[in-house]
Amino acid sequence: MSQELFLENGHLSDAGLAALRDGQLDELARLEAAEHLSFCDACLDRYLALAEPVQIQPPEDLTLPVMRRIRQRIARVVMNRYAVAAAAVVLAFGLWGGGVFGRITQKPDWRQDVPDERTHWEISDSLNQMFGAFGNAADHLLDALHPTFDQPSGAADTPADSVKGE
Numbered sequence: 240m241s242q243e244l245f246l247e248n249g250h251l252s253d254a255g256l257a258a259l260r261d262g263q264l265d266e267l268a269r270l271e272a273a274e275h276l277s278f279c280d281a282c283l284d285r286y287l288a289l290a291e292p293v294q295i296q297p298p299e300d301l302t303l304p305v306m307r308r309i310r311q312r313i314a315r316v317v318m319n320r321y322a323v324a325a326a327a328v329v330l331a332f333g334l335w336g337g338g339v340f341g342r343i344t345q346k347p348d349w350r351q352d353v354p355d356e357r358t359h360w361e362i363s364d365s366l367n368q369m370f371g372a373f374g375n376a377a378d379h380l381l382d383a384l385h386p387t388f389d390q391p392s393g394a395a396d397t398p399a400d401s402v403k404g405e
Contacts, residue, residue: 244268251275251282256289314384321380329373333366 244255244264251259251272258264259272276283 244272245275250279251286253285256282256286259286260289318381318384322377325373325377329370332369336365336369 243252244258246252255264255268255272259269264272276286
């Protein structure tokens with residue numbers, strides 16, 4: 240194979256360059272050709288001319304998917320913050336409505352003299368009403384924000400785009 244690989248003048252033959260390009264050389268012949276190409280510029284130029292140009296595809300436009308994911312993450316962060324704040328408010332009102340804060344500040348002797356006016360069922364009903372109202376408010380808020388964060392792909396992606404469309 241080395242006779243076909245090299246010409247009499249020591250350069251790689253056209254058949255040898257084509258075999259190298261197509262991967263048809265055995266290990267030893269491939270190493271000999273690679274070593275020769277490492278120091279012979281003339282053969283390297285011929286080899287590069289034989290190589291087929293690589294077709295590079297333009298990158299896919301990722302603007303819309305990236306902007307959609309950014310909007311979704313912002314919505315999650317905002318919703319999580321509001322959900323935590325709303326849960327704290329509901330918990331505070333629940334504890335306040337249940338009389339926990341009043342019991343903490345009252346003296347034990349005075350508390351024993353005053354009968355508890357609210358029954359367990361009244362407290363439970365008021366908490367159910369309060370949590371139901373909170374749930375309805377949260378549903379309305381999410382319904383109002385849903386179109387903002389789930390725009391169709393053809394919709395404006397930036398505030399500047401939405402101003403241009405108006």
